[in-house]
Amino acid sequence: MRTIVLLILSNVFMTFAWYAHLKDLRSAPLYVAVLASWGIALFEYMLQVPANRAGFGTFNLGQLKIMQEVITLSVFVPFAVFYMGQPLKLDYLWAGLCMAGAVFFIFRG
Numbered sequence: 001m002r003t004i005v006l007l008i009l010s011n012v013f014m015t016f017a018w019y020a021h022l023k024d025l026r027s028a029p030l031y032v033a034v035l036a037s038w039g040i041a042l043f044e045y046m047l048q049v050p051a052n053r054a055g056f057g058t059f060n061l062g063q064l065k066i067m068q069e070v071i072t073l074s075v076f077v078p079f080a081v082f083y084m085g086q087p088l089k090l091d092y093l094w095a096g097l098c099m100a101g102a103v104f105f106i107f108r109g
């Protein structure tokens with residue numbers, strides 16, 4: 001459970017590091033957006049690395065990666081809709097179903 005919580009928190013930081021500058025720093029010089037993103041990403045790494053270390057052994061490497069990707073989509077969709085004001089699309093559902101397939105295959109047996 002610790003791994004999953006840390007991965008969710010790290011993904012929130014990384015989503016903001018990757019995309020929030022498109023809204024909040026649109027008129028700022030590129031170097032400002034890069035430095036702000038790096039600053040946010042530092043917190044992501046402070047959570048991501050312990051999450052992977054705690055989870056490795058309980059989960060294999062492929063399971064950790066697929067878990068991260070499912071969490072990425074789960075964090076990204078609300079971010080895109082509520083923070084960035086993007087429309088909610090059925091494409092997110094189809095992507096989620098593809099992810100469910102990936103989870104099935106990576107976690108079976």
